Amino acid sequence: MADTGKVKEPGRRDFLYIATGAFGALGVGVGAWPLLDQMNPDASVKALASIEVDISTVGVGESLTVNWRGKPIFIRHRTAEEIKTSVNTPLSDLKDPEEDSARAEKPEWLIMVGVCTHLGCIPLGEAGKYNGWFCPCHNSVYDTAGRIRSGPAPKNLEIPEYSFISDTKIKIG
Amino acid sequence: MSGHSTYVPKSDAGKWLEKRLPIISLLHGAAVSMPNPRNLNYWWVFGGIALFMLIVQVVTGIVLAMHYTPHADMAFNSVEHIMRDVNWGWLLRYTHANGASMFFVAVYIHILRGMYYGSYKAPREVLWLLGMLIYLLMMATGFMGYVLPWGQMSFWGATVITNFFEVVPFIGDDIRILLWGGFAVDNPTLNRFFSLHYLLPFVILGVVILHIWALHVPGSNNPLGVEAKSKQDTLSFHPYFTMKDLYGIVLFAIILFYFVFFNPNFMGHPDNYIPANSLVTPAHIVPEWYYLPFYAILRAIPSKAGGVAGMFGSILILFVVPWLDTSKIRSANFRPAYRIFFWIFVANGLLLGYFGQVSTTDNFLGIAGVTNLVVSQMSTIYYFGFFVIILPVLGLIEKTKPLPNSISEAVLGAEGAAAEAAEQKA
């Protein structure tokens, strides 16, 4: 088993081994992708990714909760009072500063993902110190624009992608 | 497995672990320093290929189970959901379905190699028994997996196979009802089959570890059937046989993926794309191809109990092969007469596979007056005759060729072996 090849051509042999190893590793990597990607949302889940909601029945001071991608969406028809307190809140009082206008496309309609940004519980509506939302799990308090005011949650309630198809119909997602 | 290890931990962490759990030296002994006969030919790569296929099946199976619904009302559609909506679902399912077939291909070649080269003879009987246990478990797993898509062939295959158990005296009917969880194949049956189909591969994996352990005690047999005696008879497993096995695996993967990508349904049956219907039986019930020889034996015997006994007997007889073969010579290369009977056995097996899927009442190859039934009965007789007559008798009477003194002498010639021995000493 005298290893004469190595003495003659040190580079070529190593190159072959490295190239084969790398090429094989590439295959293993590519092969692992389908095994991982299969866990991502499938085509039937993605097809349900946008919903249309009729909001004509939601009166001032009323809320509607709809299911979108398995999560609750809070649709709040805000009162003038609620809008006013929210607009008048100085940004310096906020943990996650955001203007009221950045939270609602039309001020009277507040549309949010109803999931506490702390650990994913569903906050209760018209509750808490600011008469906004209150999360019973760990006492996070949100104001009438869904902005975090106190408690462990780090961020304001998330605003989903939505658009008004007409005055009474919105498309979420 | 550990006996051969030359592993000496270099790092402190390695030494620390070695003292507490010598797993690295165990693996090193099994897959790196294990001495293997230097003259193994390419028929020996099918063990590695079978292990590769087992891993492919387990991995794709776990992933498919994330999307499959084991309920009679939803199973069929959930499989179609995998095929249509799940990311890469078609690839995963086709790989799993064709992988099962290719797993059997590899295992059949592996078994036949063992039979040709007499690998089951002392001291490798336990190795053979464990292998047969793996094969039996594979058949059970494959059968239950085929039921899961809940198509027409799934349902009627399950019905036919579970009805085998009715022939058990006294308690046959109770066994059947126990297997079904009802009075026919239905949702409870599907549910338990799914559970067992998920469990058994891990049992197989366990037996595979025992199989490899049992291999490492006596070491591999080889094409000459002469035990490796000296150091120059062998080469270390790594890099010589790791590389050879990996090369074989890649070649095998080309065949597997040809089917997966270009003819994924070839080894399946069209009727399984029709949802299960307990009121209509398909015109031709055919098991998966890998059961066909045994199915042919079932049909060749014209009595229900006899057919079932013959079919199970044809599998169980494989377990006692080490004690049926009386020849002291392992390799068929030195047994000219056995070699002929062996190849007839292989051809006969293929013929039985053919009989497993044609009508028994049709004429054999269109020859008037000779039905498939008659010829398949002769095939069945040869199948059993090979084990109970040819193997015991031939070993006593056949004239064998002289064996070489050692592997290295056969491979290198007497001078070469001496030279290499001297070189190794120096």
Next chain:
Amino acid sequence: MNNLKQNITSIVQKTALALLIATSVTGAACAAGGAIKGAPEAKYVDWSWAGVFGTFDRAQLQRGYQVYKEVCASCHSMDLIKFRNLNEAGGPEFSEAQVKTLAAEYEIEGGPDAEGEMFTRPRLPKDPFPAPFANKNAAMASNGGAFPPDLSLIAKARGHYSFKDLFMGRDGLVGGPNYVYNLLTGYEDEVPQYILDHDKEVNAKALEAYNKALVEYNEAGDNSLRKPDAPTPHNFDLGESSFNNHFSGNKISMSQPLSEDSVEYTDGTKATLEQHAEDVSTFLIWAAEPKMEERKRIGIKILLYLIILAGLMYAVKRRIWENVRH
């Protein structure tokens, strides 16, 4: 060494021989199928998508959908197909707007609304194709007791996979569309002559056998033989069914669904019967195997990769073994 090589060669030769015998046996058996003499042979359609590089013709799939929608859909459901599939890559690839319009042509029950009432709404791309009947019993009642099968997978559930296709590098799926094509083009207005001839032949044979048995019976003259029964003549009776050259037993409950100009194609394609059949068969194989294009496209890359890898591995293996005799 030489001995070994010879042995390996002989093993390879024998395995090849055994395989050859097995395949030729199977092939011969397939060829010797029980077709009636004089029956027209099923056409083997040269599908544009069948090869290793074959892709679907979008326009053909769109025409096929039109045939399904305007003709087949009045009796046959396609439960597994959703409107959104018509827009997906590798299919008919209607535009997103087109699919919305196509879906909205049908209604589906939605709800319950805030008052708990169910309501009907237009279908959306996520909804499945509408089924023509509420359930199997309704379907059978409307079709004289015959059940029009769901067509989602019909092109994979019919026809058989043949060795011929495997060796020709064709997709094994061609069997199903071939069957659908031949079925749709295989109708005859009257029972053809070859069936009548076949009946005649069968009856003559039965009579001959009867006469022979009768002579034997009379010659025996005792009770050792049973008196043979006179054969009942076998005559093909179509009854309420239609005649089809390629349907098993030749009697089919479905009356001829397609003929020239059954559908008015918008793309100017001449609407012959054969064109209809080809278009709808292609549509049905797409519906049964919507990922065919993706499968082949990726498959070519994977196989090329594996072949190159095998080449590299072979080189490495040879390097390792080059100075080792074995």
